[in-house]
Amino acid sequence: xxxxxxxxxxxxxxxSHHNTKLIQVRLELNEHEHIAEEALHEFENLLKSKLPENFxxxxxxxxxxxxxxxxxxxxxxxxxxxxxxxxxxxxxxTPLVYNVLFAYHNERAGKQAAKSAASLxxxxxxxxxxxxSIEQTRINALIELEKNxxxxxxxxxxxxxxxxxxxxxxxxxxxxxxxGKNSVNIDLGNLPESINSIFxxxxxGRIPIIAVSGSNGKTTxxxxxxxxxxxAGHNVGFTTSDGIYIDGEMVDEGDTTGPMSAxxxxxNKDIDVAVLETARGGIVRAGLGFDxxxxxxLTNVQGDHLGISDIDTIEELSQVKAVLIKALKQNGTxxxxxxxxxxxxxxxxxxxxxxxxxxxxxxxxxxxxxxxxIPVAYVEEQCIYLQTGPTKIKLAxxxxxxxxxxxxxxxxxxxxxxxxLSTYLFGINPETISKAxxxxxxSQEQTPGRMNLFDVKGKTVLIDFAHNPDGFExxxxxxxxxxxxxxxxxxVGTGDRLESDLIRNGELSAEMFDHIIIQQAKFLRGRTAExxxxxxxxxxxxxxxxxxxxxxxxxxxxxxxxxxxxxxxSIITALxxxxxxxxxxxxxxxxx
Numbered sequence: 001x002x003x004x005x006x007x008x009x010x011x012x013x014x015x016s017h018h019n020t021k022l023i024q025v026r027l028e029l030n031e032h033e034h035i036a037e038e039a040l041h042e043f044e045n046l047l048k049s050k051l052p053e054n055f056x057x058x059x060x061x062x063x064x065x066x067x068x069x070x071x072x073x074x075x076x077x078x079x080x081x082x083x084x085x086x087x088x089x090x091x092x093x094t095p096l097v098y099n100v101l102f103a104y105h106n107e108r109a110g111k112q113a114a115k116s117a118a119s120l121x122x123x124x125x126x127x128x129x130x131x132x133s134i135e136q137t138r139i140n141a142l143i144e145l146e147k148n149x150x151x152x153x154x155x156x157x158x159x160x161x162x163x164x165x166x167x168x169x170x171x172x173x174x175x176x177x178x179x180g181k182n183s184v185n186i187d188l189g190n191l192p193e194s195i196n197s198i199f200x201x202x203x204x205g206r207i208p209i210i211a212v213s214g215s216n217g218k219t220t221x222x223x224x225x226x227x228x229x230x231x232a233g234h235n236v237g238f239t240t241s242d243g244i245y246i247d248g249e250m251v252d253e254g255d256t257t258g259p260m261s262a263x264x265x266x267x268n269k270d271i272d273v274a275v276l277e278t279a280r281g282g283i284v285r286a287g288l289g290f291d292x293x294x295x296x297x298l299t300n301v302q303g304d305h306l307g308i309s310d311i312d313t314i315e316e317l318s319q320v321k322a323v324l325i326k327a328l329k330q331n332g333t334x335x336x337x338x339x340x341x342x343x344x345x346x347x348x349x350x351x352x353x354x355x356x357x358x359x360x361x362x363x364x365x366x367x368x369x370x371x372x373x374i375p376v377a378y379v380e381e382q383c384i385y386l387q388t389g390p391t392k393i394k395l396a397x398x399x400x401x402x403x404x405x406x407x408x409x410x411x412x413x414x415x416x417x418x419x420x421l422s423t424y425l426f427g428i429n430p431e432t433i434s435k436a437x438x439x440x441x442x443s444q445e446q447t448p449g450r451m452n453l454f455d456v457k458g459k460t461v462l463i464d465f466a467h468n469p470d471g472f473e474x475x476x477x478x479x480x481x482x483x484x485x486x487x488x489x490x491x492v493g494t495g496d497r498l499e500s501d502l503i504r505n506g507e508l509s510a511e512m513f514d515h516i517i518i519q520q521a522k523f524l525r526g527r528t529a530e531x532x533x534x535x536x537x538x539x540x541x542x543x544x545x546x547x548x549x550x551x552x553x554x555x556x557x558x559x560x561x562x563x564x565x566x567x568x569x570s571i572i573t574a575l576x577x578x579x580x581x582x583x584x585x586x587x588x589x590x591x592x
Contacts, residue, residue, distance in 0.1 A: 001065070001122055002028040004097070006114050008107045011259055013287035014319060015101050017326040019086045020287060022101045023073070023110040026310075029065055029096045035124045043124060044068075046132060050075035052085045063089065063098070065121065070102045072117035077109060077143070079136045092310045099310055109142040151191040158195035164205045165291055167263055178205020179266040179290075180237070180274065207271065209290055210422055211324045213278045214299030214337075215317075216470050217415045220403065220450050221299050222277040224419040224440050229273055231436035232428045237271035239264075241279065241465075242448055246270060258282030262289030273426075283323050284309045296324040297335040297422050299415065301342035304468040308496055318342045328352045333375075335422045337414060338365040355425060357417040359410060361385075377421040382407060384417055386424055395420055396434045402441045405451070408481045411474040412451070444583050451478070454586050458568040460484075461559070461586055467494060467576040469501055472508040475573065479512045486570040488562045489513035490555075492520055492578040493536050495527035502532060506539020510547050512573075516540060517562060519578050521553040529553075555579045563589060 004026040011020050035043075044057055051074060058067060070087035078084050089100040104110025116135035123130040148156070152175070156166050159177055167176045175186040177198060182205045184198050192198060199205050212222045219240045226238040230248060237246045239261045244252040246268055252261070257279035265274050266289070278288065301321050303314050311317050325334045325346060334350060336343045338358040344365065347354045356365045357377040369376040373389040379398065386393040398407035401416050420433050442451040449465040466475050479487060489509050493502045509516050518536060520529040533551065540547050552558040555578060562572045579585055 001030065001033065001069075001118050001125075003114060003118055004028055006111050007285060008104070008110065009101075009287040010107075011287035011289055011291065012323055012327045014284055014323060015088055016086070017323070019103055020291070021104050021107075021110075022086075022287075023104050023107075023114055024099060024101045025069075025114045026092070027066060027069060027098045027100050029098070031096055033065060033125045035121075036127065039124055039127075040068075043120075043130060044071075047071050047075040050078045052078075052083055055085050063091070066098045066100050069117050069121060070100055072120055073102045073110075073113040076113045076116055076132075076136055076139050077104060077106075079140060090310075093312055106143050106146050108146060109139045112139050112142055149188070149191070151193075152186070152188065154193075155186075155191060155195055162195060162199070162201075162204065164195065164199060165266075167267060170260075170263070173267055176267055179209075180207035180271045181235075181269055182207055183267065183269060207266075208273045208295075208426065209266075209293040210273070210275045210295045210297065210426065211278050211288075211290070211293040211327070212275065212297045212299070213280075213283075213321050213324050214297075214343075215302035215304045215468065216466075216474070217299040217411060217418075218277050218279070220412070220447055221297060221415045221418050222275050223447060224403070224415060224437075225297070225422055226275045227440050227446070228419060228423040228428060228433055228436040229275070229426070231439070232423075232432045234273050235271050236273050236275060237265035237268050238275040238277070240277050255279075259286045259289030266290060278324060280305055280311070280317065280320050281309075283320050284311060288323060288327055290327070292327050292329045292332070293324065294329060294332050295335060295422050295425060296328055296332065297418050298324065298337065298343045298346065299418055300337050300340040300470070301346070302340075302468065302470045303498075304470070304501070305496075306498055314342060318346055322346045322350070325350050325352060333425055335418055335425070337418065338363045338376075339414070355421055357414065357421050359413060375421065375425060377417040377424075379413060379417070384413070384420065386421065386430060393430050395430055396437050401437045403447065403451070405442070405478060405481075409451070409474060409478055411470075448583070449577065451475075452583075454590070456563060456586060456589050459563060459566050460571040461563075462571060462573040463579070463582050463586075464573070464575055465577045468497070469504040469508060472505050472512075472575065475575065476508055476512040479571070479573065482571055484569060484571045485567050486515065486565075487513050488515045488517065488566055488570065488572045490517045490519055490558050490562060490572065490574040490578050491536065492518065492523055492576045493532035494523045494576070495525035495532055499535050502535035503539040503542075506536040506541075507543045508539075509536070510540045510543035514548065515562075515565070516547065516549040517558050518549060518551045519553060519555050519558040520551065521555070523576075556585060559585060559589070 009022040066089045074084045084103045087102040120130040169175045226236045229236045239256045243250045244256045257277045262276045333353040335355050336347045338356040355375040358366050361378045361380040366376045366378050375388045384395040404412045452463040454461045
């Protein structure tokens with residue numbers, strides 16, 4: 001038995017919405033492992049004495065050790081807290097490897113319970129007597145070490161009954177009830193007796209949360225949603241793949257789309273609304289950083305990141321994205337792309353309210369929504385309309401929305417509609433939304449890394465972080481509208497993507513570029529640079545056997561070389577975050 005990984009989920013997650021505190025273990029078993037029947041029966045009886053009376057050991061021939069592992073981890077923790085009983089497991093595509101999950105109260109104790117369970121079961125398999133009491137003592141000590149005071153636990157229970165969120169102390173952050181401007185920090189040395197003394201009966205301490213996810217467009221949609229809300233006078237906190245922002249100012253740089261980043265925003269006492277980009281990785285790794293949201297926007301779900309973290313199919317990826325929908329509050333609304341079959345499936349399965357957006361006025365979900373009085377957004381005669389029942393509002397001409405590049409980028413039109421519909425449902429008036437759409441530009445300041453154009457020595461440099469086939473297609477469609485004597489592409493492959501995706505990115509590169517530079521010095525992620533380049537070239541040469549391509553591993557040299565061979569008026573496109581600090585690099589060349 002081998003524990004390949006142990007991680008703690010701390011919020012609504014892929015495996016369970018209601019059981020938010022789960023330890024997830026990737027468990028590798030040995031096909032020759034065996035436990036003597038009498039020893040197993042005796043050990044199960046010991047576990048039953050530590051588990052709730054209704055706990056059952058399912059007699060599944062295929063997975064008995066996985067079940068025994070979960071039961072042991074629960075029983076070890078229940079020696080102090082005698083009501084943990086939730087567990088689940090699923091076989092991965094690797095034989096004898098399982099994802100097993102079980103509930104915990106205390107994270108450190110829960111992780112130790114996984115290690116202790118493995119040790120006890122291995123002792124049984126080796127014919128030895130497992131020393132349950134020693135492992136139990138070890139876990140009890142961890143539980144006592146991080147145990148809340150009785151007074152704090154009482155306040156947390158009262159808050160839960162009133163739907164008031166609680167964030168425990170974390171690094172430099174104190175314990176907190178509520179979110180944003182309505183939050184209250186708690187002095188652990190001087191606790192009140194009642195949550196009612198902190199929050200009046202009609203106050204849950206919450207602020208509105210708009211959660212955003214999708215395979216493509218989520219960062220732009222998040223930024224545009226925040227821009228509309230700021231234009232309407234709100235103080236917005238938002239997370240993106242490039243940083244955390246409070247009222248337009250970056251307070252933390254980097255990929256901040258996980259649960260810890262979301263909680264940094266929700267702990268800020270200046271904000272009155274949060275817009276949280278929520279990526280696949282954070283959901284799978286740790287769950288959501290919030291317990292519920294008011295609106296959930298899904299831009300699309302494409303076959304990206306498959307094969308990572310045992311999310312192997314588009315259906316499983318859709319379940320990951322649907323965690324946001326399941327986290328909607330009772331009257332919350334899911335804003336979904338009616339042009340994407342996977343978001344359509346999510347919408348058809350949910351019991352929550354749904355609003356749809358589409359590029360086409362005759363889309364069946366748009367027509368059905370209008371008939372049923374469901375809010376929708378669509379494009380008709382190059383204008384975006386919002387409609388609820390018979391009430392039809394002209395929002396803006398797509399050519400007047402800068403991020404659409406005069407209406408040429410369909411994916412940006414979809415991003416604009418998703419953000420517009422979300423903020424309309426939030427309560428922002430259409431005139432303000434229209435104004436905000438017209439003042440949101442594809443620039444380093446407002447949309448860094450998303451269709452950013454720069455003039456460098458009479459040549460145009462386009463920076464876009466497109467990394468999957470769907471993103472490459474969007475750039476291809478834009479470049480098709482551009483007249484240029486030479487179109488050069490600087491691309492990179494990512495080692496943890498499917499080979500079919502790398503090949504498709506190569507095909508699309510051959511379709512849009514006259515000259516291709518592959519800069520494969522990073523993003524290897526378990527594969528060799530040569531293997532990744534082979535996939536890209538397979539796609540390139542299948543489209544154009546005579547394609548001009550070459551490899552330059554230094555990102556600065558790749559751009560410098562492209563500028564040196566490009567005639568005036570050429571466009572050089574750098575995709576997939578291939579350049580290190582691209583804006584600094586471009587500024588350097590502009591100043592030479």
